[in-house]
Amino acid sequence: AVGPKGIFRVIERSEQWSVGELEPEDFGAIRELSMNPIGDRIISAFFSPGKETVDFASFVRILAHFHPTETSRSRDGVQPEPANSRTRKLKFAFQLYDQDRDGKISREELLQVLRTMLEMQVTEEQLQSIAERAIQEADLDQDDAISFDEFRKVRGVDLIRDQIDNWEY
């Protein structure tokens, strides 16, 4: 779960926005989020596909992904995976790429992300070549898409796990 400090702040901010449920527009009030190139994607990560609102409990559950992972936790398959495990965090990031939630990052989806992160700063050809290179490196089973397992093995993502553990709220 999110720590006590974080919870309080989140309650406050949600009171600022509206009662009960949040809509995507409510996130627009956060100025720093509006200037984040993938801000819109992060916002949509809070909403289940097809749903227009998110209730407070679900909102907090998603934020819970970002609480520091406890490394001393014993892994005995019986307990359900905690919200803030490394896998969940990676899955969250994976879904930022995989917008249609089909479990694979297609070439088109990768291009879309690159476009939002770079927009007018590079040409279309450069975008295509960057995407091409990324897919070639990551796609191990040669199906022209990146699955979650392949994503985990990508150089950088693999090593980023340690970094994610240090995100503290």
Next chain:
Amino acid sequence: MTWFTFPGDNLLCRCLGISITAWLTLLFVFIIVPAVLGVSFGIRRLYMRTLLKIFAWATSRMEMGAKEKNQQLHKPYSNGIIAKESPSSLQQELQELRGSASCPRSEPEFEMADIFYFCRRGVESILDDEVTKRFSAQELESWNLLTRSNYNFRHISLRLTVLWGLGVLIRYGILLPLRVTLAITGISLLVVLTTLVGFLPNRELRFYLSEKVHLMCFRICVRALTAIITYHNRENKPKNGGICVSNHTTPIDVIILANDGCYSMVGQVHGGLMGMMQRAMVKSSPHIWFERSEVKDRHLVAKRLSDHVADKTKQPILIFPEGTCINNTSVMMFKKGSFEIACTVYPVAIKYDPRFGDAFWNSSKFGLVNYLLRMMSSWAIVCSVWYLPPMNREEGEDAMQFANRVKAAIAAQGGLVDLIWDGGLKRAKVKDAFKEEQQKLYSKVLVGEQDEGEQSDDMHLEDENQEEDENPEDESNQDSTKGQ
């Protein structure tokens, strides 16, 4: 039957009469006379010290109460809840992220892991972002017995509730009527006396008297708010032929500064009571009021201001370059209009002590009258004013850089956070230029530093300058009487 009530009535009338007389005499002797003469008995400071002791006691009671119930007394964090190390740029953070890769590539390329950086920044801003929190009232560490600042302090003990109730009685029953009386007195005197002074033919006399009248009336207004002001470095007070700039928290800033010196105010012409005051004030002293239509014309505005400062007999102009009220935890972007005029700038930093009453005017939450009522029913308004040494634009420095230099000095002195963000974000949505900025920085990491020279700060300023040229009506936000 009648002659039983008659003496009773007489007695009642007499009591009432005596108490009113006593009240007015006290008022006159302890408040009006010192205001006129410019002296102080020190009553307000004594009051302030007493209040502090009571607040400390109240907070310790709450902590004890919370301990008894085995709960942690939650104190809102004023510094933000995210454990950030020193803020690093996009480049630095991405290097760090990638640094964990075993073999560094010859040239930086896109990595799928880069998205983590943006993802983390995004979630951090959902939890707590630097900009949005500046537009609502600051949170307190301890409770000052005002319900309005009571975010999470629940009922702890009977004694505390009684104390709070007593506080309410005192504030609304005694302090508020007193202050309203004083405010009315102050404003009426201002209007009447400035009009009278305006009729005097002799210019010298008029200047002299107008100064005295303005100072006196603003002193009464200061007492009407129970404002306890500490002025620092008065040797740096603004002089004629200059511009005084300050950070903006509330319309009361004007009264606080005008209490200690005479300034020419800049503003838009209003109707109603405000308009009447403006018309009266301008009869005796050269204040600068703009019609609505004139406000949009940047050159006209600049010309009038330049003409004013060129005349060394006229008082310094008072301007608030942020253009809007910020909650006194930070200083936001200064609009460069007032820094383009060629004259000395006298920066002033104002810092309010939030323990006694939050002076910030959240104009989206309260109207002006509501705000003034809240101010007058707070305990007091305590603030510090620092006069900073005068600054001039240096060779090769453009208006925006000069503005930022002044802003940094004010922020450093007042202990405020120096932000580059535009106070206009209070109302407007974030412009796409900011998002572009982030994209530019990221593309640099990927594609490499192709064209050196432009630092990210300059790019930011460039974007802002472009927007300035497109929106001349932003200049209207610089006036000092229209506290928005």
